[in-house]
Amino acid sequence: MSGKTLPVQLDDIHAAAARIEGRVLRTPIVESAMLSERVGVPVHLKLEHHQTTGSFKLRGAVNAVLSLSVEERARGVVAASTGNHGRALAFAARAEGSVATICMSSLVPENKVSEIRRLGARVRIIGRSQDEAQEEVDRLVAEEGLVMVPPFDHPAVVAGQGTLGIEVVEQVPEVDTVLVPLSGGGLAAGVAVAVKGLKPSVRVVGLTMERGAAMKASLDAGRPVPVEELPSLADSLGGGIGLDNRVTFAMCRDLLDDVVLLSEAEIAAGMRHAYAVEREVVEGAAAVGIAALLAGKIESRGPVVVILSGRNVDMEQHRRVMNGEIIYGKDAA
Numbered sequence: 001m002s003g004k005t006l007p008v009q010l011d012d013i014h015a016a017a018a019r020i021e022g023r024v025l026r027t028p029i030v031e032s033a034m035l036s037e038r039v040g041v042p043v044h045l046k047l048e049h050h051q052t053t054g055s056f057k058l059r060g061a062v063n064a065v066l067s068l069s070v071e072e073r074a075r076g077v078v079a080a081s082t083g084n085h086g087r088a089l090a091f092a093a094r095a096e097g098s099v100a101t102i103c104m105s106s107l108v109p110e111n112k113v114s115e116i117r118r119l120g121a122r123v124r125i126i127g128r129s130q131d132e133a134q135e136e137v138d139r140l141v142a143e144e145g146l147v148m149v150p151p152f153d154h155p156a157v158v159a160g161q162g163t164l165g166i167e168v169v170e171q172v173p174e175v176d177t178v179l180v181p182l183s184g185g186g187l188a189a190g191v192a193v194a195v196k197g198l199k200p201s202v203r204v205v206g207l208t209m210e211r212g213a214a215m216k217a218s219l220d221a222g223r224p225v226p227v228e229e230l231p232s233l234a235d236s237l238g239g240g241i242g243l244d245n246r247v248t249f250a251m252c253r254d255l256l257d258d259v260v261l262l263s264e265a266e267i268a269a270g271m272r273h274a275y276a277v278e279r280e281v282v283e284g285a286a287a288v289g290i291a292a293l294l295a296g297k298i299e300s301r302g303p304v305v306v307i308l309s310g311r312n313v314d315m316e317q318h319r320r321v322m323n324g325e326i327i328y329g330k331d332a333a
């Protein structure tokens with residue numbers, strides 16, 4: 001730990017939990033007999049992919065929108081998103097009487113784009129990277145007065161995601177290790193503050209893909225660095241962390257015990273296990289925890305909680321992964 005005060009504290013997460021209660025689901029947690037047997041300690045799956053809108057992103061979006069003034073809500077909210085945040089913000093804005101404008105890169109799958117439109121948001125497709133989409137957000141904030149709700153680098157968003165961590169400790173008090181999918185780090189930062197605040201001995205491990213892992217590259221460099229965006233099964237983990245990152249970089253640096261990288265083949269194996277054994281449809285980003293356990297990349301002395309973060313996968317892509325087709329990377333068909 002750096003010893004400096006982090007921008008999101010356990011109190012902020014308790015406040016977020018009270019604010020969003022009744023507006024988001026408290027998702028179930030189940031023990032996986034197969035994974036427990038394989039790893040040698042109890043493995044619990046936090047079924048957050050069953051959250052409304054299909055991912056945990058709703059927690060942060062609802063908390064952020066509810067933290068705005070009435071006047072700010074009336075102006076409308078805007079964000080750059082690889083899909084799930086846009087979907088969550090569209091839902092949250094509509095539920096609270098606002099309108100969302102969502103900017104996203106052309107790499108975002110079509111199923112995610114159309115779903116966001118269906119939820120009542122305005123969509124802008126711009127550029128080929130999260131950073132270019134972000135420039136359009138900045139323009140809309142400056143020229144049209146919209147209020148930005150970023151996907152991860154915002155205290156209210158991090159606090160909202162952290163509410164998941166409170167549930168984890170309540171549902172599995174004996175937890176030893178929490179496996180968290182990692183991209184911009186809002187989920188990992190919030191969950192780490194919550195679980196370590198409630199139970200300091202818990203290890204929190206961030207999991208991400210080998211292809212274009214911006215937070216991992218930034219942690220290694222000691223400062224936010226850009227990475228090349230590459231297509232991955234874990235498309236929800238793509239994108240940079242922002243070169244002017246204010247919140248999540250320092251939190252991940254200070255709070256994460258480890259970061260583990262997964263290949264495309266390992267992520268595919270995680271998705272297959274989720275479906276064939278656990279009977280759960282998860283997107284690639286949500287399969288990294290199971291993938292890491294199956295690959296033997298996690299050591300834990302006690303119970304493990306795996307966060308299944310989302311299920312917004314194109315079902316044709318899901319079918320191909322189930323059939324064993326390799327989709328991205330050097331072995332791709």
Ligand SMILES: *Cc1c(COP(=O)(O)O)cnc(C)c1O
Nearest residue numbers: 084183184185186187285309310
């Ligand atoms: C956004 C997202 C993540 C990563 O969350 P960050 O807060 O950006 O680290 C993981 N899984 C899914 C399904 C997501 O939508």
